[in-house]
Amino acid sequence: MKTKLTAAMLILFVIAAYSFRFADYAHKAGAFKYVGVTSCVGACHKTDAQGKQLDIWQNSKHSNAYKVLLTPEADKIAQDKGFTTPAAETPACLKCHVLGKDIDPSELEASFNKEDGVQCETCHGPGSEYKKLSIMKDKEKSKENGLIVHDDKAAFCTGCHNSESPTFKGFNYDEMWSKIAHNKPQ
Numbered sequence: 001m002k003t004k005l006t007a008a009m010l011i012l013f014v015i016a017a018y019s020f021r022f023a024d025y026a027h028k029a030g031a032f033k034y035v036g037v038t039s040c041v042g043a044c045h046k047t048d049a050q051g052k053q054l055d056i057w058q059n060s061k062h063s064n065a066y067k068v069l070l071t072p073e074a075d076k077i078a079q080d081k082g083f084t085t086p087a088a089e090t091p092a093c094l095k096c097h098v099l100g101k102d103i104d105p106s107e108l109e110a111s112f113n114k115e116d117g118v119q120c121e122t123c124h125g126p127g128s129e130y131k132k133l134s135i136m137k138d139k140e141k142s143k144e145n146g147l148i149v150h151d152d153k154a155a156f157c158t159g160c161h162n163s164e165s166p167t168f169k170g171f172n173y174d175e176m177w178s179k180i181a182h183n184k185p186q
């Protein structure tokens with residue numbers, strides 16, 4: 001009897017501990033929102049001194065990744081793969097071409113625009129908190145506030161640049177990074 005009671009209490013304790021941890025995690029995850037490319041990016045990441053990240057991104061194919069799904073070529077690719085919906089409405093295509101598909105709408109601020117395809121926050125994480133200048137100045141503080149810094153950059157890229165892409169042509173990190181390089185000038 002006593003052991004049964006202890007076992008039941010132990011199980012209850014484990015459940016309580018887990019739901020507490022989950023609630024804590026969910027709260028943290030929801031605390032950082034996606035603001036999109038418009039808000040502060042234009043002001044902070046445009047000048048030569050900063051490294052012109054905005055222009056570089058706008059002129060890269062990433063900014064066009066959603067719009068390319070609206071082309072007849074994209075629909076043809078989707079059809080050949082056996083999908084019956086247009087490419088821009090096919091979750092298996094949106095997956096790599098658009099940020100926001102799997103994000104709770106409450107985490108998207110009004111300025112966020114999914115038509116911006118593969119955007120700053122696809123790679124750098126939701127910016128509502130780290131965009132503040134006082135935080136952005138400090139890399140460690142930024143990370144605590146949602147900034148994602150990839151240790152293994154090639155592995156991050158090949159999360160999308162892989163043979164699951166119907167048009168995959170291989171991926172060489174150095175070559176591909178050089179096409180979108182936007183480091184801050186030293």
Ligand code: HEC
Nearest residue numbers: 041045053054057062118119120122123150153182183184
């Ligand atoms: C496809 C993914 C991707 C997109 C899209 C992207 N970035 Fe980056 N960005 C990176 C990676 C990876 C690095 C780190 C490169 C390195 O250190 O070698 C980086 C570096 C930076 C840096 C330099 C940080 C430093 O300490 O030098 C800034 C600033 C930056 N990105 C801002 C932006 C902004 C603003 C946008 C949108 C206009 C953007 N990025 C879009 C992946 C991306």
Ligand code: HEC
Nearest residue numbers: 061062064065068096097118122156157160176177179180
């Ligand atoms: C969320 C998915 C995703 C991630 C992560 C991603 N990409 Fe891309 N990338 C795409 C898509 C989709 C396209 C094609 C867009 C188009 O053609 O309109 C693309 C296109 C490109 C192109 C243009 C290729 C060409 O033919 O000119 C380059 C260069 C590139 N990516 C580099 C990178 C690098 C470097 C990284 C990692 C730092 C990266 N990408 C991470 C989805 C991604």
Ligand code: HEC
Nearest residue numbers: 068074077078081087092093096160161164165167168169
């Ligand atoms: C695993 C991620 C991924 C998925 C899933 C994906 N794409 Fe892409 N797509 C990419 C990347 C990365 C590129 C850049 C070229 C490449 O594949 O290296 C790209 C490029 C494209 C292009 C530009 C043409 C070209 O040759 O560069 C079109 C059109 C396209 N994809 C349509 C689709 C359609 C339609 C689907 C769904 C049936 C789809 N993609 C699913 C990642 C993906």
